[in-house]
Amino acid sequence: MNRKNRVGTFLEELANSAKKGIAWLIDPDDIRTTEDLENAAEAAIRAKVDLLFVGGSILQRNHVDQILSHLALLCPEIPTVLFPGNALQFSPKADALLFLSLISGRNPDLLIGQHVQIAPLLEKSDIEILPTGYMLVDGGEKTSVHYISQTIPLPNHHPDLTVATALAGKFLGLRYFYLDAGSGAPQPVSMELIKAFKKRMTEPLIVGGGLNSLEKIKNAFFAGADLVVVGNGIGKNPELLAEAKAFVESLRVMAN
């Protein structure tokens, strides 16, 4: 087994420098034809996104495997990262897997259950495994993840709870953290929460949910997010990816 460490190294590099990254979350349900996928790959290459996340809370059909195989041919230079709502979405065709544990919740199936189901397959694959503390934050509205996970999100304005949760995750051995306000959240994760995390934690921080404008994305970065995930915002404004990436590039130039 030759397990790579490309995505983890990239995330750690972001956390240990002034560099920032952009991931595009592709919802498999939005990919209906080969043309949809070709267009997505072309847009990802044009915008120079750093990572392609693939997954959803639930899927209408499971063609994740096909999507990942095609993406590997269409844009081999952009790593694909599975962002699974459950073990059914696992595919060894991705470059990496967010091995999410929903540490903001108290649903044992999403803390350890789904993980046990998939562990033997993971051992046999050479996919990169990213042990990730996934923290759902109240984004002002109930989203699919709230409903599917049947958990209560962290309050968006009580940083001590988020920091305590992240610290517990770190002491359990989790190496990456994801603050998510949920897909399409009216209010993204607050700058206050992101800043509080970054003040106490050195681990890479992924932030997503409701980041549907350049201003919101910038705020997440200014507060300290290392990698920003954008999903639904792209459907409404296809230029958002390129704009966000251009902003990230300008920070890179300033840092050098």
Ligand SMILES: CC(C)=CCC/C(C)=C/CC/C(C)=C/CC/C(C)=C/COP(=O)(O)OP(=O)(O)O
């Ligand atoms: C480790 C493995 C294999 C599984 C564990 C899975 C866990 C813990 C998941 C946490 C909870 C969860 C359901 C996360 C899903 C996150 C996700 C991919 C959200 C994407 O957005 P959607 O909620 O599908 O958005 P739309 O409603 O816009 O389609």
Ligand SMILES: O=P(O)(O)OC[C@@H](O)CO
């Ligand atoms: O679709 P959006 O709102 O960008 O959210 C992305 C992702 O963080 C949701 O889990």
Ligand SMILES: [Mg+2]
């Ligand atoms: Mg979805």
